[in-house]
Amino acid sequence: MRKPSMLMVCCALTLTLVGCTTSDQSKTEEAENKPAETEQQTETPAETPTDKEDEQAEQPTPETEEPTAEEPSEDQPEEEVPVAEAPPVEEPTEAPSEPLEQNGTANLKLDTLVLVNKQIALPAGYKPADLVTANIDFVESATGERKMLRKEAAQAIEKLMTGAKAADIELKGTSAFRSYDYQVQLFNNYVARDGKEQAMKYSAPPGHSEHQTGLAIDVSSASVGYQLTQSLEQTKEGKWLADNAHTYGFIVRYQRAYEAETGYMYEPWHLRYIGVEHATDVHKANVPLEHYLEQLMD
Ligand SMILES: [Zn+2]
Known part of the structure; x- marks a missing residue:
């Protein structure tokens, strides 16, 4: 019953593999795969979770440096939102076709x-x-x-x-x-x-x-x-x-x-x-x- 097209499979697989792409889409994919928590992205085992949190909290979040007087809308960043245009494809969490x-x-x-x-x-x-x-x-x-x-x-x-x-x-x-x-x-x-x-x-x-x-x-x-x-x-x-x-x-x-x-x-x-x-x-x-x-x- 799950017959994703080869293209989809490739896309899903690529997105899965390329963990550090910065495109919005891949972030979305990743977020969908791991809905639980996006805040702790550290790869090393968090021996002292409080330290990690502090570390993250101290990091300045890079704001968009657009000095233009346009009113920033939190909900709609306007720029680069290809996600919204993406066709309603099936859940990419469906496993890609991979050898076991x-x-x-x-x-x-x-x-x-x-x-x-x-x-x-x-x-x-x-x-x-x-x-x-x-x-x-x-x-x-x-x-x-x-x-x-x-x-x-x-x-x-x-x-x-x-x-x-x-x-x-x-x-x-x-x-x-x-x-x-x-x-x-x-x-x-x-x-x-x-x-x-x-x-x-x-x-x-x-x-x-x-x-x-x-x-x-x-x-x-x-x-x-x-x-x-x-x-x-x-x-x-x-x-x-x-x-x-x-x-x-x-x-x-x-x-x-x-x-x-x-x-x-x-x-x-x-x-x-x-x-x-x-x-x-x-x-x-x-x-x-x-x-x-x-x-x-x-
Ligand atoms: Zn066991």
Whole structure:
């Protein structure tokens, strides 16, 4: 049903890729893609958000230096508003037609739709540039980078946790970002303990963890001692997650029905951020992310 013309696809793709163009149109596109907040554009992880805000506040905003006596209208800048003339094309947030992977390496251009699984790995040292600490409750063992997510996903999990609390649902994050190096360390430990053949059966080699995308987080509840256990499914917290996570942009990535497909056991605790629109579609379709993306990029 989504058949954007090649031209549109190219436009959307170009605009997505050329992040720093200054044309009004690209700003608009960007704004549409990330409606949440446009104020914090810093790329580095904001360790001290207050500092960043101050920094921004101090920066003088470049006003238009037109000394002409014309009355400035805030609503209509008059000049250079090609946006208004643009034809009512379909939402450019529809994913561009992109390959999901190349030679087993994930396509990072897919951004928040990036696909990582047992067959597709992230580039070895990949680390998202916009990791921030998610401002939610975590279990004590989660420290440092393990509390980080990409900015968009961090904001979404904060909203999810707020929504959960309002519904009397108590959840905590147990683990979010997982670096490549940490995966190497974990995997080597498993191999040393059980041998490579065994280790491969329950753990993916480094680069294959969705947690490395900065878009995945494991959450659990007091009712199961904050363990990552399938019995979370039977708790009211687990049920709330299954029913509501998509409204915040997350999917329960590894469903019981997908085990054969994904090669992962059912993980009611593992949430993957893909944005509200896509998460809602995946939830309704009840298909593995792999299927959804294959169709979307078709
Ligand atoms: Zn997980």
